[in-house]
Amino acid sequence: MGTQKIREKGRLMSASEIERTLVRLAHEIVEKHDGSKNVGLVGIKRRGVPLAQRLGAMIEKIEKHPVDTGTLDISFYRDDLSTDGPRPKVTSGAIGFDVTGRDIILMDDVLYTGRTIRAALDALFDHGRPKSVRLLVLIDRGHRELPIEATYVGKSVPTSQREIIEVKLAEVDGQDQVLLVERVD
Numbered sequence: 001m002g003t004q005k006i007r008e009k010g011r012l013m014s015a016s017e018i019e020r021t022l023v024r025l026a027h028e029i030v031e032k033h034d035g036s037k038n039v040g041l042v043g044i045k046r047r048g049v050p051l052a053q054r055l056g057a058m059i060e061k062i063e064k065h066p067v068d069t070g071t072l073d074i075s076f077y078r079d080d081l082s083t084d085g086p087r088p089k090v091t092s093g094a095i096g097f098d099v100t101g102r103d104i105i106l107m108d109d110v111l112y113t114g115r116t117i118r119a120a121l122d123a124l125f126d127h128g129r130p131k132s133v134r135l136l137v138l139i140d141r142g143h144r145e146l147p148i149e150a151t152y153v154g155k156s157v158p159t160s161q162r163e164i165i166e167v168k169l170a171e172v173d174g175q176d177q178v179l180l181v182e183r184v185d
């Protein structure tokens with residue numbers, strides 16, 4: 001595989017827009033979950049993790065009680081591994097709290113084909129039986145290949161297949177912003 005050229009097309013969200021969006025999503029979660037006591041937040045590695053941590057802190061501030069926040073590493077569950085041989089049957093590391101009976105909100109930065117979320121649901125149910133599972137994403141860029149939708153969406157961005165959404169978060173990338181870039185052949 002050669003190096004792929006990409007061209008920046010524009011900035012979709014600044015740091016302050018990301019912050020405002022997360023505050024709105026935290027309030028939506030509290031409103032829909034009637035106080036959020038049974039809610040557990042699970043961030044998908046990598047950038048879902050800081051999103052879950054930030055939203056957990058925001059909900060805690062609004063509700064004045066702690067919110068369980070954990071991490072899901074789905075690298076062994078991704079179906080794109082299956083092209084190189086049988087899919088490894090490995091249970092991912094601990095989430096950080098018991099998901100059984102909880103109202104789980106899975107979190108990721110970008111929702112595209114839906115394959116990451118399918119893998120995340122497999123991984124989640126290997127850890128326990130949640131009462132419910134909802135999905136939160138910062139960006140929904142369309143082009144689903146599976147019947148998966150998010151309950152909580154930061155921003156819906158219609159994209160072409162050539163375009164790529166680059167979410168950058170301070171904890172992983174040293175800064176907060178969302179960029180739209182395009183592959184150049």
Ligand SMILES: O=P(O)(O)OC[C@H]1O[C@H](OP(=O)(O)OP(=O)(O)O)[C@H](O)[C@@H]1O
Binds near residue numbers: 044045046109111117
């Ligand atoms: O809906 P899908 O088609 O599964 O695409 C969405 C996934 O793609 C990105 O991860 P990526 O594979 O680029 O890895 P990253 O964590 O390094 O960004 C993004 O973080 C989502 O997890």
Ligand SMILES: O=c1cc[nH]c(=O)[nH]1
Binds near residue numbers: 110163164
């Ligand atoms: O555009 C995309 C598609 C999948 N994952 C991303 O992070 N961006």
